[in-house]
Amino acid sequence: MLEKNILRTELSELGEFPLIERLTRDIVCRNPSTLKGIGDDAAILAYGENAVIITKDLLIENVHFDLSYVPLKHLGYKAAIVNFSDIAAMNGLPGQMVVGLGVSNRFSVEALEEIYQGLKLACKVYGVDFIGGDTVSSRSGLVISVTVIGEAPLDRIVYRGTANTNDLLAVTGDLGAAYAGLLMLEREKQVYLSDPKMQPDLEGHDYIIGRQLKPEARTDVVKLLLEKEIKPTSMIDISDGLASEIIHICKASGAGCNLYENKIPIDPSTINAAHEFNISPVTFALNGGEDYELLFTVSQSDFPKIKELTGVSIIGHITGKGEGMNLITSSGSQVPLTAQGWDAFLKSGQNQNESGK
């Protein structure tokens, strides 16, 4: 009657990516409609000329979010957005959403309505249909499972493993703000816990807190790329920090890269917050995560089109694999790019800042 456990390898011994590799290595896809299975931001199915894009995220209370400072409506909104962002990362647009909620009786009907309001608002803003819900009982804590279905013409789909040498490396928006916002919220939580009469001091930090609590998915960029007739050679969304995502693109493409520190777009509010915490703003951008911006590569021949786009920064280029993945610092020195990516199990005793991707 007990769990079978002859050999026992702790999850912390493996880490997230090796674990996924071990669990999924023997999986083979055989159905004609399956174009791409495990290994990108989302899976791709093909029906005639249409690509159907499927993505899923599981969010668990006190691992992926902390209700002491995340309002329920924001939580619902963000749970939808992180999935819309995965669809955008395939160069598609989200079309439908299915949500599973696990809730304990600590939550009231009104609390669930708040979560649903956030989910519905995200659907309204992004033109997505909410097509299914499954609400079940949970013994402890809140569990949110969101599946989003997107669409794109088959020939517009962009994977992460198709970057070429000399391609330009581009990123949308600015980076590091969501992580700065998280640190700020965590700091004020600690102040509150030590003295509940203290009021949170979040003044002047609206932008970074907004980026943490109410992120957006860059479906506008997907539309803009189509309009300007630009097809990226590879693309990924930034959920785990810029460094981790660049490494994903390079490894999957069998390539190297040069990333220029002084080209990384960082908002002044993020820089201010970084100084308050005595951390380099570039560290926020490289390792912070949850920006949900798009990182993509384009052929050099698209440079004239790309440089005209507002809110897109060129931050480096793809090199041969032998040249390695490098950060060129502001002082001109070259250091190997390393990811301090999110790891579900090594840090499972702490609060996580990144989504379970």
Add this chain to the structure above:
Amino acid sequence: MLEKNILRTELSELGEFPLIERLTRDIVCRNPSTLKGIGDDAAILAYGENAVIITKDLLIENVHFDLSYVPLKHLGYKAAIVNFSDIAAMNGLPGQMVVGLGVSNRFSVEALEEIYQGLKLACKVYGVDFIGGDTVSSRSGLVISVTVIGEAPLDRIVYRGTANTNDLLAVTGDLGAAYAGLLMLEREKQVYLSDPKMQPDLEGHDYIIGRQLKPEARTDVVKLLLEKEIKPTSMIDISDGLASEIIHICKASGAGCNLYENKIPIDPSTINAAHEFNISPVTFALNGGEDYELLFTVSQSDFPKIKELTGVSIIGHITGKGEGMNLITSSGSQVPLTAQGWDAFLKSGQNQNESGK
């Protein structure tokens, strides 16, 4: 910093179906590819001549399963099957699966591999591609979220709300066995808890325990119906007990029904178990749940074809709404059909026997 809670309605005040109704009543679908949203076994998207069917289930430890008697591999298998069954209920075949797992460090890598083995086995048996996985940390207990994508030609899709007066009511296989198996496992668990030296006495109960731990989805029936050129007028899968599912069909179709007690197919092993528990076997079939058989209606003109099918029983017929939903007992008396359906919140202190549909 606290959850907003001016008005507080307990989840137990509403119950499952009214809660879903309240959360989803204002949802409208607008995208051209959305054919059917909330309200059936699965959602339907249309791409050209193809219908894409989406279903999702969230399973939570100690709510939907009890690891003290459910082996992890069986759990993985069943988590896939319950979703395949939802696809079959739309008259489609499952094609792809995406899985999210939330696990605490109580689980080893080998334990996760067991769950994956069950998931992969189900995929192999049913010809489904495993196209995505998301494994995240959980603070307490195991959470399994499965999304399955199915396919069917658009004109083969069958909904639950389209039964017509005089249609025949048919069911596949036999009913009540999974619930009998659950009661047996629960009984032996109590014996074990009171005296761990006692060995479980499950002899002679292989069939009912198999039906509980390793159910199958009736995709074979979907194929058979296509081969025999039968298209049901409505269909649903039996996850919550025959009574609850018939009521779903009748309410959604604006119809009544007569269900004949002596026509309900029940296996002799289920009857034996029912006698051991001093419960009527018909109660198991009507209210037990988790059989994952298909309940469907067909036009009377299809009677010659239907009666030739092995393993399909005709158990009644659809009537006008005004005639009500009735059980015609073996003694010939007519009693109103009532559902003692699964309710996540009213019974949240107990172990559930039905899936969260």
